[in-house]
Amino acid sequence: MARRSPLKSHAGKQTEEAVWWVSMVEVSIQDQASDETTSAHAGILRIGKVSAALPNKFATTTELNATRVVGARDTLPGEVVVSAKLMYPDSLKKILKEDAPLRDFARRLSREGGGFEDVARLLFLIFKGEASYDEAEDLRTLLDLQYFADMDVVTVQQSSGMSPEDFASLLKFAERWMNQKGVDKPIMPVIQASETQREFELFSATVVKSKSHLLGVDMRGGFHYYTLRAVENIKRKNPAMWVHAFQVPPKIRFARHMLPSSQGMLMPYFGVDSYSRWVVPPPPVPLTKDKINVFDKSGWGVFKRKEWTGLHGKKLTCTCPMCKGQNLDGFYGGKVLTVLSRSKVHDHYAQQDELKKTSESIRKHQYARLIKTKKYANMFVGELKKSVEAETKR
Numbered sequence: 001m002a003r004r005s006p007l008k009s010h011a012g013k014q015t016e017e018a019v020w021w022v023s024m025v026e027v028s029i030q031d032q033a034s035d036e037t038t039s040a041h042a043g044i045l046r047i048g049k050v051s052a053a054l055p056n057k058f059a060t061t062t063e064l065n066a067t068r069v070v071g072a073r074d075t076l077p078g079e080v081v082v083s084a085k086l087m088y089p090d091s092l093k094k095i096l097k098e099d100a101p102l103r104d105f106a107r108r109l110s111r112e113g114g115g116f117e118d119v120a121r122l123l124f125l126i127f128k129g130e131a132s133y134d135e136a137e138d139l140r141t142l143l144d145l146q147y148f149a150d151m152d153v154v155t156v157q158q159s160s161g162m163s164p165e166d167f168a169s170l171l172k173f174a175e176r177w178m179n180q181k182g183v184d185k186p187i188m189p190v191i192q193a194s195e196t197q198r199e200f201e202l203f204s205a206t207v208v209k210s211k212s213h214l215l216g217v218d219m220r221g222g223f224h225y226y227t228l229r230a231v232e233n234i235k236r237k238n239p240a241m242w243v244h245a246f247q248v249p250p251k252i253r254f255a256r257h258m259l260p261s262s263q264g265m266l267m268p269y270f271g272v273d274s275y276s277r278w279v280v281p282p283p284p285v286p287l288t289k290d291k292i293n294v295f296d297k298s299g300w301g302v303f304k305r306k307e308w309t310g311l312h313g314k315k316l317t318c319t320c321p322m323c324k325g326q327n328l329d330g331f332y333g334g335k336v337l338t339v340l341s342r343s344k345v346h347d348h349y350a351q352q353d354e355l356k357k358t359s360e361s362i363r364k365h366q367y368a369r370l371i372k373t374k375k376y377a378n379m380f381v382g383e384l385k386k387s388v389e390a391e392t393k394r
Protein backbone atom coordinates (compact mmCIF):
# COMPACT_ATOMS: atom_id res chain seq x y z
CA MET A 1 0.00 0.00 0.00
CA ALA A 2 1.33 3.43 -0.91
CA ARG A 3 2.42 5.47 2.11
CA ARG A 4 1.97 9.20 1.96
CA SER A 5 4.03 11.74 3.78
CA PRO A 6 2.95 15.27 4.71
CA LEU A 7 5.72 16.59 2.51
CA LYS A 8 4.01 15.21 -0.56
CA SER A 9 0.77 17.00 0.22
CA HIS A 10 1.06 19.22 -2.84
CA ALA A 11 1.01 16.33 -5.27
CA GLY A 12 -1.27 16.81 -8.27
CA LYS A 13 -4.89 15.79 -8.03
CA GLN A 14 -4.50 12.99 -10.53
CA THR A 15 -1.76 11.33 -8.50
CA GLU A 16 -3.82 11.58 -5.34
CA GLU A 17 -6.76 9.88 -6.95
CA ALA A 18 -4.58 7.08 -8.23
CA VAL A 19 -3.08 6.53 -4.79
CA TRP A 20 -6.44 6.44 -3.09
CA TRP A 21 -7.93 4.14 -5.66
CA VAL A 22 -5.21 1.63 -4.78
CA SER A 23 -5.82 2.01 -1.06
CA MET A 24 -9.59 1.55 -1.15
CA VAL A 25 -10.58 -0.17 2.07
CA GLU A 26 -13.73 -2.04 2.93
CA VAL A 27 -14.74 -3.45 6.30
CA SER A 28 -16.80 -6.56 6.92
CA ILE A 29 -17.18 -9.46 9.34
CA GLN A 30 -17.28 -12.90 7.78
CA ASP A 31 -17.98 -16.41 8.99
CA GLN A 32 -19.83 -15.07 12.03
CA ALA A 33 -21.18 -17.15 14.91
CA SER A 34 -23.01 -15.95 18.01
CA ASP A 35 -23.48 -17.22 21.54
CA GLU A 36 -27.08 -17.89 22.61
CA THR A 37 -26.72 -16.92 26.27
CA THR A 38 -24.71 -13.70 25.95
CA SER A 39 -23.98 -11.10 23.28
CA ALA A 40 -20.62 -12.66 22.35
CA HIS A 41 -19.78 -13.12 18.67
CA ALA A 42 -16.99 -14.85 16.81
CA GLY A 43 -16.01 -13.99 13.25
CA ILE A 44 -13.31 -12.87 10.84
CA LEU A 45 -12.85 -9.12 10.56
CA ARG A 46 -11.73 -7.91 7.16
CA ILE A 47 -10.30 -4.44 6.68
CA GLY A 48 -9.20 -4.28 3.06
CA LYS A 49 -6.56 -6.98 2.69
CA VAL A 50 -6.07 -7.41 6.43
CA SER A 51 -8.04 -10.07 8.28
CA ALA A 52 -8.24 -10.79 12.00
CA ALA A 53 -10.11 -13.33 14.10
CA LEU A 54 -12.77 -11.97 16.48
CA PRO A 55 -13.00 -11.54 19.40
CA ASN A 56 -9.52 -10.07 19.61
CA LYS A 57 -7.26 -7.67 21.47
CA PHE A 58 -5.45 -5.18 19.27
CA ALA A 59 -2.11 -3.65 20.20
CA THR A 60 -1.59 0.02 20.84
CA THR A 61 1.69 1.78 20.16
CA THR A 62 2.44 1.32 23.89
CA GLU A 63 2.70 -2.44 23.46
CA LEU A 64 4.81 -2.03 20.34
CA ASN A 65 7.19 0.17 22.33
CA ALA A 66 7.21 -2.41 25.14
CA THR A 67 8.27 -5.05 22.62
CA ARG A 68 11.28 -2.89 21.76
CA VAL A 69 12.18 -2.45 25.45
CA VAL A 70 12.21 -6.19 26.15
CA GLY A 71 13.97 -6.86 22.85
CA ALA A 72 11.48 -9.50 21.76
CA ARG A 73 12.58 -10.91 18.45
CA ASP A 74 9.10 -11.56 17.16
CA THR A 75 6.93 -8.59 16.41
CA LEU A 76 3.68 -8.53 18.34
CA PRO A 77 0.88 -10.57 16.88
CA GLY A 78 -1.99 -8.43 15.71
CA GLU A 79 -3.47 -7.32 12.46
CA VAL A 80 -4.79 -3.99 13.70
CA VAL A 81 -2.71 -1.38 15.53
CA VAL A 82 -4.21 1.53 17.44
CA SER A 83 -2.04 4.64 17.49
CA ALA A 84 -3.31 5.80 20.87
CA LYS A 85 -1.99 9.23 21.83
CA LEU A 86 -2.42 11.16 25.06
CA MET A 87 -3.72 14.58 24.16
CA TYR A 88 -3.52 17.45 26.66
CA PRO A 89 -5.35 20.76 26.09
CA ASP A 90 -2.17 22.62 25.07
CA SER A 91 -0.88 20.02 22.65
CA LEU A 92 -4.31 19.59 21.06
CA LYS A 93 -4.65 23.34 20.57
CA LYS A 94 -1.23 23.51 18.94
CA ILE A 95 -2.02 20.65 16.57
CA LEU A 96 -5.35 22.19 15.62
CA LYS A 97 -4.12 25.75 15.16
CA GLU A 98 -0.46 25.62 14.07
CA ASP A 99 1.14 24.09 11.02
CA ALA A 100 4.49 22.89 12.33
CA PRO A 101 3.20 20.88 15.35
CA LEU A 102 0.57 19.28 13.10
CA ARG A 103 3.19 18.29 10.55
CA ASP A 104 5.50 16.93 13.29
CA PHE A 105 2.70 14.87 14.77
CA ALA A 106 1.70 13.47 11.37
CA ARG A 107 5.32 12.59 10.64
CA ARG A 108 5.66 10.85 14.01
CA LEU A 109 2.51 8.80 13.31
CA SER A 110 3.73 7.83 9.83
CA ARG A 111 7.11 6.78 11.19
CA GLU A 112 5.51 4.55 13.82
CA GLY A 113 3.56 2.79 11.09
CA GLY A 114 6.65 2.07 9.04
CA GLY A 115 7.58 -1.58 8.86
CA PHE A 116 4.06 -2.89 9.36
CA GLU A 117 2.91 -3.91 5.94
CA ASP A 118 -0.08 -6.13 6.59
CA VAL A 119 -1.51 -4.16 9.45
CA ALA A 120 -4.50 -1.84 9.50
CA ARG A 121 -3.85 1.30 11.55
CA LEU A 122 -6.14 3.77 13.21
CA LEU A 123 -5.68 6.88 15.31
CA PHE A 124 -7.22 7.29 18.73
CA LEU A 125 -6.76 10.45 20.78
CA ILE A 126 -7.03 10.20 24.56
CA PHE A 127 -8.43 13.58 25.52
CA LYS A 128 -6.99 14.59 28.90
CA GLY A 129 -8.36 17.29 31.18
CA GLU A 130 -10.18 19.96 29.22
CA ALA A 131 -8.88 18.83 25.85
CA SER A 132 -11.75 18.79 23.38
CA TYR A 133 -12.91 20.05 19.98
CA ASP A 134 -16.32 20.63 18.46
CA GLU A 135 -15.83 22.75 15.33
CA ALA A 136 -15.98 21.31 11.81
CA GLU A 137 -12.72 23.17 11.02
CA ASP A 138 -10.96 21.30 13.83
CA LEU A 139 -12.35 18.00 12.63
CA ARG A 140 -11.07 18.82 9.13
CA THR A 141 -7.57 19.20 10.62
CA LEU A 142 -7.87 15.85 12.41
CA LEU A 143 -9.09 14.20 9.19
CA ASP A 144 -6.20 15.74 7.22
CA LEU A 145 -3.86 14.45 9.89
CA GLN A 146 -5.13 10.89 9.48
CA TYR A 147 -4.96 11.26 5.70
CA PHE A 148 -1.31 12.34 5.77
CA ALA A 149 -0.37 9.68 8.32
CA ASP A 150 -2.08 7.14 6.03
CA MET A 151 -4.41 5.60 8.59
CA ASP A 152 -6.47 2.73 7.16
CA VAL A 153 -9.55 3.47 9.23
CA VAL A 154 -10.56 7.09 9.80
CA THR A 155 -11.80 7.86 13.32
CA VAL A 156 -14.27 10.60 14.22
CA GLN A 157 -14.25 10.95 17.99
CA GLN A 158 -16.85 12.43 20.29
CA SER A 159 -15.23 14.79 22.76
CA SER A 160 -16.63 16.31 25.94
CA GLY A 161 -19.05 19.19 25.53
CA MET A 162 -20.43 17.88 22.22
CA SER A 163 -24.18 17.41 21.95
CA PRO A 164 -25.55 14.41 20.06
CA GLU A 165 -26.52 16.87 17.29
CA ASP A 166 -22.98 18.27 17.12
CA PHE A 167 -21.62 14.75 16.81
CA ALA A 168 -24.13 13.84 14.11
CA SER A 169 -23.24 16.90 12.05
CA LEU A 170 -19.50 16.25 12.47
CA LEU A 171 -20.03 12.73 11.14
CA LYS A 172 -21.82 14.19 8.11
CA PHE A 173 -18.97 16.63 7.66
CA ALA A 174 -16.48 13.75 7.69
CA GLU A 175 -18.44 11.97 4.95
CA ARG A 176 -18.45 15.09 2.78
CA TRP A 177 -14.71 15.50 3.38
CA MET A 178 -14.12 11.92 2.20
CA ASN A 179 -16.17 12.49 -0.94
CA GLN A 180 -14.42 15.75 -1.78
CA LYS A 181 -10.97 14.23 -1.30
CA GLY A 182 -11.95 11.03 -3.06
CA VAL A 183 -10.92 9.06 0.02
CA ASP A 184 -12.44 5.62 0.16
CA LYS A 185 -11.70 4.48 3.68
CA PRO A 186 -14.06 3.36 6.41
CA ILE A 187 -15.09 5.89 9.06
CA MET A 188 -15.22 4.69 12.65
CA PRO A 189 -17.40 6.92 14.83
CA VAL A 190 -16.08 6.76 18.42
CA ILE A 191 -18.53 7.44 21.23
CA GLN A 192 -17.55 8.09 24.84
CA ALA A 193 -18.88 5.73 27.50
CA SER A 194 -21.50 7.45 29.69
CA GLU A 195 -23.21 6.66 32.96
CA THR A 196 -26.67 6.19 31.48
CA GLN A 197 -27.85 3.98 28.68
CA ARG A 198 -30.03 6.77 27.33
CA GLU A 199 -27.10 9.16 26.86
CA PHE A 200 -25.05 6.62 24.95
CA GLU A 201 -28.07 5.84 22.78
CA LEU A 202 -28.54 9.50 21.91
CA PHE A 203 -25.03 9.58 20.47
CA SER A 204 -25.14 6.15 18.83
CA ALA A 205 -28.53 6.70 17.15
CA THR A 206 -26.95 8.54 14.20
CA VAL A 207 -24.34 5.83 13.79
CA VAL A 208 -26.96 3.08 13.75
CA LYS A 209 -29.20 5.05 11.38
CA SER A 210 -26.31 5.63 8.96
CA LYS A 211 -25.86 1.84 8.71
CA SER A 212 -22.19 2.24 9.58
CA HIS A 213 -20.25 -1.02 9.75
CA LEU A 214 -18.02 0.35 12.50
CA LEU A 215 -18.52 1.56 16.03
CA GLY A 216 -15.83 2.63 18.46
CA VAL A 217 -16.52 2.93 22.19
CA ASP A 218 -14.18 4.95 24.41
CA MET A 219 -14.32 3.14 27.78
CA ARG A 220 -12.35 6.02 29.34
CA GLY A 221 -10.45 3.62 31.62
CA GLY A 222 -13.55 2.35 33.41
CA PHE A 223 -16.27 -0.27 33.42
CA HIS A 224 -19.40 1.56 32.27
CA TYR A 225 -22.16 -0.96 32.69
CA TYR A 226 -25.01 1.04 31.15
CA THR A 227 -22.91 1.87 28.12
CA LEU A 228 -22.19 -1.83 27.66
CA ARG A 229 -25.91 -2.56 27.90
CA ALA A 230 -26.48 -0.08 25.06
CA VAL A 231 -23.65 -1.72 23.10
CA GLU A 232 -25.31 -5.13 23.59
CA ASN A 233 -28.55 -3.82 22.11
CA ILE A 234 -26.77 -2.34 19.12
CA LYS A 235 -24.81 -5.53 18.45
CA ARG A 236 -27.93 -7.67 18.76
CA LYS A 237 -29.72 -5.61 16.12
CA ASN A 238 -26.62 -5.08 13.95
CA PRO A 239 -24.43 -8.19 14.28
CA ALA A 240 -22.47 -7.22 11.14
CA MET A 241 -21.18 -4.07 12.84
CA TRP A 242 -17.54 -4.18 14.08
CA VAL A 243 -17.54 -2.90 17.66
CA HIS A 244 -14.16 -1.92 19.10
CA ALA A 245 -13.60 -0.69 22.68
CA PHE A 246 -10.71 1.67 23.42
CA GLN A 247 -9.11 2.50 26.80
CA VAL A 248 -10.02 -0.76 28.55
CA PRO A 249 -8.47 -0.91 32.07
CA PRO A 250 -6.93 -4.12 33.49
CA LYS A 251 -9.58 -4.85 36.15
CA ILE A 252 -13.30 -4.26 36.64
CA ARG A 253 -14.72 -1.75 39.10
CA PHE A 254 -18.33 -2.83 39.46
CA ALA A 255 -21.00 -2.03 42.06
CA ARG A 256 -18.41 -0.01 44.03
CA HIS A 257 -16.01 -2.97 44.25
CA MET A 258 -12.73 -3.55 42.46
CA LEU A 259 -12.82 -7.11 41.15
CA PRO A 260 -9.63 -8.93 40.13
CA SER A 261 -11.45 -9.99 36.94
CA SER A 262 -9.81 -8.99 33.65
CA GLN A 263 -12.08 -6.43 31.99
CA GLY A 264 -10.74 -7.11 28.52
CA MET A 265 -11.58 -10.81 28.70
CA LEU A 266 -15.19 -9.97 29.52
CA MET A 267 -15.74 -7.38 26.78
CA PRO A 268 -17.02 -10.01 24.29
CA TYR A 269 -19.73 -10.91 26.82
CA PHE A 270 -21.31 -7.50 26.03
CA GLY A 271 -21.06 -7.68 22.24
CA VAL A 272 -17.66 -6.00 21.91
CA ASP A 273 -15.68 -7.63 19.08
CA SER A 274 -12.24 -6.26 19.87
CA TYR A 275 -10.56 -3.99 22.39
CA SER A 276 -7.32 -2.25 23.14
CA ARG A 277 -5.89 -1.59 26.59
CA TRP A 278 -5.82 1.82 28.19
CA VAL A 279 -2.91 4.15 27.69
CA VAL A 280 -2.24 6.23 30.80
CA PRO A 281 0.30 8.92 31.67
CA PRO A 282 3.18 7.88 33.95
CA PRO A 283 2.04 7.87 37.60
CA PRO A 284 3.07 10.85 39.79
CA VAL A 285 4.91 8.49 42.14
CA PRO A 286 7.48 6.29 40.37
CA LEU A 287 6.20 2.78 39.80
CA THR A 288 7.64 -0.13 41.77
CA LYS A 289 7.71 -3.74 40.62
CA ASP A 290 5.22 -4.80 43.27
CA LYS A 291 2.53 -2.57 41.75
CA ILE A 292 2.72 -4.05 38.26
CA ASN A 293 -0.41 -6.00 37.26
CA VAL A 294 -0.08 -9.30 35.42
CA PHE A 295 -2.85 -11.20 33.63
CA ASP A 296 -3.36 -14.80 34.77
CA LYS A 297 -4.57 -17.13 32.02
CA SER A 298 -5.75 -19.79 34.44
CA GLY A 299 -8.67 -17.82 35.93
CA TRP A 300 -8.79 -14.62 33.80
CA GLY A 301 -7.73 -12.57 36.80
CA VAL A 302 -5.20 -9.73 37.07
CA PHE A 303 -2.73 -9.76 39.96
CA LYS A 304 0.20 -8.01 41.54
CA ARG A 305 3.30 -10.00 42.53
CA LYS A 306 2.26 -10.71 46.13
CA GLU A 307 -1.22 -11.87 45.10
CA TRP A 308 0.30 -14.04 42.39
CA THR A 309 2.63 -15.71 44.86
CA GLY A 310 -0.35 -16.49 47.09
CA LEU A 311 -2.14 -18.16 44.17
CA HIS A 312 0.61 -19.89 42.22
CA GLY A 313 3.81 -19.58 44.24
CA LYS A 314 6.65 -18.92 41.80
CA LYS A 315 4.94 -20.73 38.95
CA LEU A 316 3.86 -18.86 35.82
CA THR A 317 0.69 -19.96 34.03
CA CYS A 318 1.73 -19.01 30.51
CA THR A 319 4.16 -20.06 27.77
CA CYS A 320 4.33 -16.82 25.77
CA PRO A 321 7.78 -15.56 24.70
CA MET A 322 7.98 -13.54 27.95
CA CYS A 323 7.11 -16.47 30.25
CA LYS A 324 8.54 -19.51 28.48
CA GLY A 325 11.12 -21.27 30.67
CA GLN A 326 10.78 -18.60 33.38
CA ASN A 327 9.45 -18.52 36.91
CA LEU A 328 8.05 -15.49 38.74
CA ASP A 329 11.51 -14.31 39.84
CA GLY A 330 12.72 -14.34 36.26
CA PHE A 331 9.62 -12.48 35.12
CA TYR A 332 10.25 -9.76 37.72
CA GLY A 333 13.99 -9.59 37.01
CA GLY A 334 15.71 -6.45 35.70
CA LYS A 335 14.67 -2.80 35.81
CA VAL A 336 11.13 -1.62 36.64
CA LEU A 337 10.59 -0.45 33.06
CA THR A 338 11.70 -3.83 31.73
CA VAL A 339 9.25 -5.67 34.00
CA LEU A 340 6.45 -3.26 33.09
CA SER A 341 7.15 -3.80 29.38
CA ARG A 342 7.36 -7.55 29.90
CA SER A 343 3.95 -7.52 31.61
CA LYS A 344 2.41 -5.56 28.72
CA VAL A 345 3.79 -7.93 26.09
CA HIS A 346 2.78 -10.97 28.18
CA ASP A 347 -0.74 -9.58 28.73
CA HIS A 348 -1.10 -9.12 25.00
CA TYR A 349 0.03 -12.63 24.03
CA ALA A 350 -1.82 -14.29 26.88
CA GLN A 351 -5.11 -12.48 26.31
CA GLN A 352 -5.00 -13.04 22.55
CA ASP A 353 -4.45 -16.71 23.25
CA GLU A 354 -7.43 -16.89 25.62
CA LEU A 355 -9.56 -14.96 23.11
CA LYS A 356 -8.81 -17.66 20.56
CA LYS A 357 -10.29 -20.15 23.02
CA THR A 358 -13.22 -17.78 23.49
CA SER A 359 -13.80 -17.75 19.76
CA GLU A 360 -13.70 -21.56 19.56
CA SER A 361 -16.07 -21.88 22.51
CA ILE A 362 -18.59 -19.50 20.90
CA ARG A 363 -18.53 -21.56 17.71
CA LYS A 364 -19.01 -24.79 19.70
CA HIS A 365 -21.81 -23.31 21.84
CA GLN A 366 -19.65 -23.67 24.95
CA TYR A 367 -18.93 -20.04 25.85
CA ALA A 368 -20.94 -20.12 29.09
CA ARG A 369 -19.13 -23.31 30.06
CA LEU A 370 -15.72 -21.74 29.36
CA ILE A 371 -16.54 -18.77 31.60
CA LYS A 372 -17.55 -21.13 34.42
CA THR A 373 -14.06 -22.64 34.32
CA LYS A 374 -12.44 -19.19 34.66
CA LYS A 375 -12.73 -18.31 38.34
CA TYR A 376 -12.49 -14.52 38.10
CA ALA A 377 -14.63 -14.17 34.98
CA ASN A 378 -17.21 -16.33 36.70
CA MET A 379 -16.96 -14.16 39.83
CA PHE A 380 -17.85 -11.09 37.77
CA VAL A 381 -20.78 -12.84 36.06
CA GLY A 382 -22.07 -13.79 39.54
CA GLU A 383 -21.88 -10.14 40.66
CA LEU A 384 -23.59 -9.05 37.46
CA LYS A 385 -26.49 -11.47 37.96
CA LYS A 386 -26.93 -10.31 41.55
CA SER A 387 -27.07 -6.72 40.45
CA VAL A 388 -29.57 -7.42 37.63
CA GLU A 389 -31.82 -9.28 40.12
CA ALA A 390 -31.65 -6.36 42.56
CA GLU A 391 -32.53 -4.00 39.72
CA THR A 392 -35.62 -5.93 38.67
CA LYS A 393 -36.85 -6.15 42.29
CA ARG A 394 -36.67 -2.39 42.73
Ligand SMILES: [Zn+2]
Nearest residue numbers: 318320323346
Ligand atom coordinates in the same frame (compact mmCIF):
# COMPACT_ATOMS: atom_id res chain seq x y z
ZN1 LIG B 1 3.17 -14.91 29.21
